[in-house]
Amino acid sequence: MSDRPTEGFNKTLDDPRLQLAIYSATKRLMDHRANAIEPSRLPDYQQLRDHANHIKKHTIEHLDYYLEQLETNLIAHGGKVVYCRDGAEVADFVLGVARDRDARLIVKSKSMTTEEIDLNDGLERGRVETVETDLGEYILQLAHQHPYHIVAPALHMTRYDVAEIFAKNLGVPNEVVIENQTKIARAVLREKFLKADIGVTGANFLIADSGAVVLVENEGNARLTTSAPKIHIAVAGIEKVIPRAQDLGVFLNLLGRSATGQPLTVYTSFLSGPRRASEIDGPDEFYLVLLDNGRTKLLADPEKRQSLYCIRCGACLNHCPVYRKIGGHNYPWIYSGPIGAIITPQFHGVSEDSWLPFASSLCGACAEVCPVKIEIPKVLLKLRAEVTQAERREGRGGLERFTFVVWAWIMTHPKLYLALARIGSKLAPLAPNIGPLRNWAREREVPRIASRSFHQWWARRERAKPHPQ
Amino acid sequence: MTSRQQILDDIRRALGRAHSQPPAPLAAPLLRIPQLARNLYTSLFVQNLEKLAGKCSVVRDASSVIPLLRDLLQGKRAVASNAPFLETCGIAGLPEVQSGFTDREALREACATADVGITSVDYALAETGTFVMLASPQDARMISLLPPVHVAVFPQSRILTNLDELLSVVPKPADETSSMVLITGPSRTADIEQILVRGVHGPGGVYAIIVEDE
Numbered sequence: 001m002s003d004r005p006t007e008g009f010n011k012t013l014d015d016p017r018l019q020l021a022i023y024s025a026t027k028r029l030m031d032h033r034a035n036a037i038e039p040s041r042l043p044d045y046q047q048l049r050d051h052a053n054h055i056k057k058h059t060i061e062h063l064d065y066y067l068e069q070l071e072t073n074l075i076a077h078g079g080k081v082v083y084c085r086d087g088a089e090v091a092d093f094v095l096g097v098a099r100d101r102d103a104r105l106i107v108k109s110k111s112m113t114t115e116e117i118d119l120n121d122g123l124e125r126g127r128v129e130t131v132e133t134d135l136g137e138y139i140l141q142l143a144h145q146h147p148y149h150i151v152a153p154a155l156h157m158t159r160y161d162v163a164e165i166f167a168k169n170l171g172v173p174n175e176v177v178i179e180n181q182t183k184i185a186r187a188v189l190r191e192k193f194l195k196a197d198i199g200v201t202g203a204n205f206l207i208a209d210s211g212a213v214v215l216v217e218n219e220g221n222a223r224l225t226t227s228a229p230k231i232h233i234a235v236a237g238i239e240k241v242i243p244r245a246q247d248l249g250v251f252l253n254l255l256g257r258s259a260t261g262q263p264l265t266v267y268t269s270f271l272s273g274p275r276r277a278s279e280i281d282g283p284d285e286f287y288l289v290l291l292d293n294g295r296t297k298l299l300a301d302p303e304k305r306q307s308l309y310c311i312r313c314g315a316c317l318n319h320c321p322v323y324r325k326i327g328g329h330n331y332p333w334i335y336s337g338p339i340g341a342i343i344t345p346q347f348h349g350v351s352e353d354s355w356l357p358f359a360s361s362l363c364g365a366c367a368e369v370c371p372v373k374i375e376i377p378k379v380l381l382k383l384r385a386e387v388t389q390a391e392r393r394e395g396r397g398g399l400e401r402f403t404f405v406v407w408a409w410i411m412t413h414p415k416l417y418l419a420l421a422r423i424g425s426k427l428a429p430l431a432p433n434i435g436p437l438r439n440w441a442r443e444r445e446v447p448r449i450a451s452r453s454f455h456q457w458w459a460r461r462e463r464a465k466p467h468p469q
Numbered sequence: 470m471t472s473r474q475q476i477l478d479d480i481r482r483a484l485g486r487a488h489s490q491p492p493a494p495l496a497a498p499l500l501r502i503p504q505l506a507r508n509l510y511t512s513l514f515v516q517n518l519e520k521l522a523g524k525c526s527v528v529r530d531a532s533s534v535i536p537l538l539r540d541l542l543q544g545k546r547a548v549a550s551n552a553p554f555l556e557t558c559g560i561a562g563l564p565e566v567q568s569g570f571t572d573r574e575a576l577r578e579a580c581a582t583a584d585v586g587i588t589s590v591d592y593a594l595a596e597t598g599t600f601v602m603l604a605s606p607q608d609a610r611m612i613s614l615l616p617p618v619h620v621a622v623f624p625q626s627r628i629l630t631n632l633d634e635l636l637s638v639v640p641k642p643a644d645e646t647s648s649m650v651l652i653t654g655p656s657r658t659a660d661i662e663q664i665l666v667r668g669v670h671g672p673g674g675v676y677a678i679i680v681e682d683e
């Protein structure tokens with residue numbers, strides 16, 4: 001197993017302000033969710049989860065069919081579909097469109113998929129200005145940071161951080177009132193929207209039977225991104241497709257409630273192709289980029305492919321005791337928390353950041369709150385097994401394996417076990433000073449060992465028992 | 470090989486599926502439409518939109534809309550959509566209101582400087598306090614988006630119970646429009662310290678005027 005980046009962990013753990021920010025934000029999101037799925041408000045919550053899981057399972061198992069259906073229907077509405085194997089192909093495509101249309105400015109709405117492929121970096125190389133328009137993402141772009149959380153990207157920042165970032169980058173006076181900060185961003189970004197040549201978005205859902213892209217948001221920046229510029233390019237992972245528009249009721253209900261506790265987010269846009277001949281406004285060109293970037297690798301294993309059901313609600317992050325301590329930036333990729341822990345190794349290979357599937361207590365909170373019922377702990381265990389197998393193939397992990405062989409042998413020899421346990425209990429207090437245990441014991445207290453073992457206590461009790469008449 | 474071919478081939482190989490193999494049967498969509506007395510739709514809509522800090526007025530008939538709007542506008546500049554119901558209410562006759570746009574650029578310019586956008590809605594959803602708007606020659610996208618206040622004027626007969634009922638009435642929105650938007654309350658964010666702020670990019674003020682008799 002590769003070393004954990006403990007330095008980063010400790011920095012986060014030792015920062016009381018950051019700990020409070022993570023704790024209170026995730027707690028608030030947990031409370032909102034709990035409130036929104038309360039039986040009096042949503043009596044059939046479990047039925048919705050079952051149905052959503054069923055639809056996702058079915059779609060992923062017939063992914064080629066639904067992608068082709070989506071493509072046919074979107075083309076019929078005048079849209080164009082582009083398949084891309086990786087981020088470089090996406091950047092090339094967008095830059096190609098920008099070059100052909102002499103575009104100078106691209107506005108973007110929040111999208112984890114474009115974060116995943118570092119699209120902004122790719123576009124900057126082509127000298128096209130790219131501006132994030134979701135408030136949190138805009139702040140992060142100015143600060144050159146990646147999202148801290150799938151749903152609340154700037155969760156780790158305070159109003160004072162934002163004041164500093166705005167003052168430094170926008171030349172505005174130090175402003176610490178959040179309402180006013182929002183107004184500043186609105187004014188700057190409004191101008192960008194009206195000048196932009198291309199709007200780039202992600203997609204929350206792709207609808208096969210309609211050839212449509214569905215976007216959910218609260219700010220209105222996705223609506224502006226898809227309606228103001230003359231060209232709209234949506235970039236979506238291939239796993240985002242669902243069969244029918246009529247399935248949306250279930251998914252939108254679960255997504256909004258699980259993410260922020262809203263029965264419906266403020267805006268849900270259902271978009272299919274460029275504006276129709278008689279419509280007054282809307283884009284003239286509409287492209288859907290379908291991205292693989294490693295997703296097809298996740299399909300072969302019938303158990304692990306459920307990782308692709310994710311609808312990016314962030315509930316597993318909010319409920320994870322690990323995420324709530326180490327935060328988002330200590331994960332090796334932009335997908336953090338439990339969902340990040342299962343998809344990162346599958347995208348990048350288990351040998352890279354192999355500590356990740358082990359950084360979990362397997363408490364199961366993630367699986368309990370997942371709206372599409374991904375069995376995250378089960379996938380984690382599978383990945384752990386794969387890491388161990390890979391290490392065995394590479395001839396590593398010998399000491400650990402040897403330890404367990406010896407342990408198993410001792411456990412099957414009771415007399416030997418008892419003898420060793422007596423010695424062990426005397427030596428236990430010394431454990432924190434022994435090599436690899438030192439790290440483990442630094443954050444923990446070794447429990448005091450009782451002066452008499454259970455075996456000794458039981459034997460004495462049996463001896464003291466009066467014999468039956 | 471094109472990226473398209475390679476991706477689709479990779480998928481089929483991983484899933485063990487043949488080219489154009491039809492899918493296994495899929496469960497029917499789960500449409501949960503509550504049983505609710507028709508005369509309760511309006512009050513439920515009002516209650517839910519007000520919960521989100523939207524404002525609502527319920528008026529007897531179309532002739533009561535103009536006095537209400539006059540109070541609301543008070544010299545502010547407004548852009549109205551070409552929806553027939555707005556015409557029924559005589560909204561284009563108000564001096565503050567610009568309407569009749571058919572050109573994208575002219576409409577956009579008007580919306581970018583207007584204080585209020587006035588539209589009708591195609592449907593409204595009682596359970597969530599939602600406006601449903603399909604882009605069409607009658608209704609442009611920008612009017613409900615660029616001005617800081619959005620006023621929607623519509624007859625109460627347009628109110629449905631919920632999203633699932635909408636999807637049973639409009640099973641394939643893409644057949645009718647390039648853009649169907651569900652608007653549930655004012656634009657908002659909680660991106661800084663989880664503090665709720667309204668009116669980020671879309672309208673911070675959302676107003677429904679519901680007309681009882683058409």
